[in-house]
Amino acid sequence: MSLGSLPPVTTDPASARPGAPDQPVPSLPRTAGRTAERRGDRAFRGLSLSAGLSLLGIILAIAVFLVVKAIPALQDNTASFLTDRVWDPNNAQPAFGIVALAFGTVLSSVLALLMALPVALGVALFISHVAPRRLAGVLGYVIDLLAAVPSVVYGLWGIFFLNDKVVVASAFLHEHAGWFPLFGGDDIFGRSIFLASIVLAIMILPIIASLSREVFLQVPVSQQEAALALGATRWEMIRTAVLPFGKPGVIGATMLGLGRALGETIAVAIVLSPAFVVSLDILSTNSGNTIAANVALGFAEASSTGRGALIASGLVLFAITLVVNVIARAIIYRRREFAGAL
Amino acid sequence: MTSSAQTSRASRVLVAVSCVAVLAACGTDEQRPFDQASDGQPAGQIACADGSLTAAGSSAQKNAMDEWVRAYQSACKASTINYQPSGSGAGIEQFVAGTVAFAGTDSSLKDQEVVGATARCKGAPALNLPMVIGPVALAYNLPGVPELVLDAPTIAKVFSGVVTTWDDPAIAALNPQAKLPSSRIQPFVRSDESGTTDNLQKYLKAAAPAQWTFGTGKKFAGPGNQSAPKSDGVTQAVKTTPNAISYVEVSFAENAGLDVARIATGASAPVELTTESAAEAVESATVKGSGNDLALELDYATKDEGAYPIVLVTYEIACQSGNDPASLPLVKSFLAYTASEAGQDQLEGAGYAPLPSSLRKKVEASVQSLS
Numbered sequence: 001m002s003l004g005s006l007p008p009v010t011t012d013p014a015s016a017r018p019g020a021p022d023q024p025v026p027s028l029p030r031t032a033g034r035t036a037e038r039r040g041d042r043a044f045r046g047l048s049l050s051a052g053l054s055l056l057g058i059i060l061a062i063a064v065f066l067v068v069k070a071i072p073a074l075q076d077n078t079a080s081f082l083t084d085r086v087w088d089p090n091n092a093q094p095a096f097g098i099v100a101l102a103f104g105t106v107l108s109s110v111l112a113l114l115m116a117l118p119v120a121l122g123v124a125l126f127i128s129h130v131a132p133r134r135l136a137g138v139l140g141y142v143i144d145l146l147a148a149v150p151s152v153v154y155g156l157w158g159i160f161f162l163n164d165k166v167v168v169a170s171a172f173l174h175e176h177a178g179w180f181p182l183f184g185g186d187d188i189f190g191r192s193i194f195l196a197s198i199v200l201a202i203m204i205l206p207i208i209a210s211l212s213r214e215v216f217l218q219v220p221v222s223q224q225e226a227a228l229a230l231g232a233t234r235w236e237m238i239r240t241a242v243l244p245f246g247k248p249g250v251i252g253a254t255m256l257g258l259g260r261a262l263g264e265t266i267a268v269a270i271v272l273s274p275a276f277v278v279s280l281d282i283l284s285t286n287s288g289n290t291i292a293a294n295v296a297l298g299f300a301e302a303s304s305t306g307r308g309a310l311i312a313s314g315l316v317l318f319a320i321t322l323v324v325n326v327i328a329r330a331i332i333y334r335r336r337e338f339a340g341a342l
Numbered sequence: 343m344t345s346s347a348q349t350s351r352a353s354r355v356l357v358a359v360s361c362v363a364v365l366a367a368c369g370t371d372e373q374r375p376f377d378q379a380s381d382g383q384p385a386g387q388i389a390c391a392d393g394s395l396t397a398a399g400s401s402a403q404k405n406a407m408d409e410w411v412r413a414y415q416s417a418c419k420a421s422t423i424n425y426q427p428s429g430s431g432a433g434i435e436q437f438v439a440g441t442v443a444f445a446g447t448d449s450s451l452k453d454q455e456v457v458g459a460t461a462r463c464k465g466a467p468a469l470n471l472p473m474v475i476g477p478v479a480l481a482y483n484l485p486g487v488p489e490l491v492l493d494a495p496t497i498a499k500v501f502s503g504v505v506t507t508w509d510d511p512a513i514a515a516l517n518p519q520a521k522l523p524s525s526r527i528q529p530f531v532r533s534d535e536s537g538t539t540d541n542l543q544k545y546l547k548a549a550a551p552a553q554w555t556f557g558t559g560k561k562f563a564g565p566g567n568q569s570a571p572k573s574d575g576v577t578q579a580v581k582t583t584p585n586a587i588s589y590v591e592v593s594f595a596e597n598a599g600l601d602v603a604r605i606a607t608g609a610s611a612p613v614e615l616t617t618e619s620a621a622e623a624v625e626s627a628t629v630k631g632s633g634n635d636l637a638l639e640l641d642y643a644t645k646d647e648g649a650y651p652i653v654l655v656t657y658e659i660a661c662q663s664g665n666d667p668a669s670l671p672l673v674k675s676f677l678a679y680t681a682s683e684a685g686q687d688q689l690e691g692a693g694y695a696p697l698p699s700s701l702r703k704k705v706e707a708s709v710q711s712l713s
Contacts, residue, residue: 092454160578301534
């Protein structure tokens, strides 16, 4: 987030949007009113430091809690937690493994991302660069509204409305494109990973679209005007000026969306017919399960070992999310010359 | 769930007998159509105790508890009872931790749970008190087939993917009159962990050991079924999916207007699911607990005439002695009410069957012995 290292792009204040990242922050005069500012600075520094530290403290507390609660169950486990595809932790001989759950979680989230990202970028570009101002305002409002819909509503809509449509679509895909690895498998459709992915895609669409729109709005007008002045069409201008500038921001938005998809609980629990399998046949009923949905469905009736097992699965989800975020950070760091948007 | 006033189908099977006399009596839960002597004011018989108590556990008896708490509190204004349907496992855990006065559970205490429960009761045994009988219906969606008979081996085959079409010889042999379609069976099971699932699997294991080799437990163990969360989830799935079949608490099936299969148990005729047939199965159960502990051993493979074999019995878990003195009077008073004839009759129409009277009297005696 090194604002100071950004090249000073524009000199025309009329074209600058407030808060645009390409505006160098004027450095504060360091000599004037030293003592008076010192006190205020110190207070602010202390407050912001404690805010930052509390965040670390919360993360640490969650991690410690998960580990402490998971250890007894993991010790009782008669199967291999990391490699087995069973989930029977309430048995007298508890046996549970995370593979199927972790696979289903990542698969459904990645599919959701693949479905949501192109649409979200299209929506964001439409609002920021194509739509008339008034329509853009309405659309932006609708997008923010979609982001605020509770997930249980998406889940109920998914099972009552979408499932029937997905069954029809799945049958079609299976019949005409069954050779494609994802579309094979059993010919009972619905309540599948495919349905869960679509619901997740719809849920993360507004997050990605909303954040991307903000990033695209911050592209320096001078660069866009320069591209147009060189004879670029509007699409060429978006391709050469808007998208490269917005890339880190879009990646950040995507990771936020992926985080929500990975952790989504109740919507998946409602629409999915879970199975403890590692399968790419996303169209079939019983094509997988996710960590968060499994916790939601198993927690109430779990024994103490069962609860520990569910918490252990939560620890894995925590780790997956962490890895995803680290990867995202790494990508953004490599392109830190554009990183102002984050 | 709704009161019996809205459930005309529930009335048809479950409370058919009681509703014949006066239909209006079934609309108001306070009425007891059987026993004219105490009709009208069952709440008046409650020996009230004051104070407040918290209990937690099985969600299968949530509706029963709601009925009872409402009736008890309207009769005993100075009492507050809070039942949290957090699940059997969570309820027992809270009971052991001492945060609830009694727990509700779908199955009697297991060996590993007894240790903690005894510690909570300061060395005295924790009692399993059977309180609620919830029959499990095999509900199906098969247009044109309003009557269906199944037996345990066939059910086991359907829910393990061995029998896949409705006109399979195994089903046809049990239903010579029915016009069975050749369509594929869509069996639905619970995707969450549930006492209902546990019960069905215990039944299948006992009554069809050769066909059901997948074990028991609250998670459905058979292969390859579609699933949906909670009773309302599977009910909705069956209702919206032609050729579907599932197992749900009877009130859900009745409320959704689903057809319910009769069970061929080996008795002279297939058994229809009614309050009487469900109570009959519990009547033939043996008490495996000792003393005041009334843990039951249900005979799922029963061939008794008119005994419907797939029933869920939920228990209240309370300490024989060593209860918290502050809440003891209210616990005793409330459980005495739920075990009373008035309390049991209160549940009719809510999808439960009353305890058979011999067992009910034993439960009442056990409740009186709490200290």
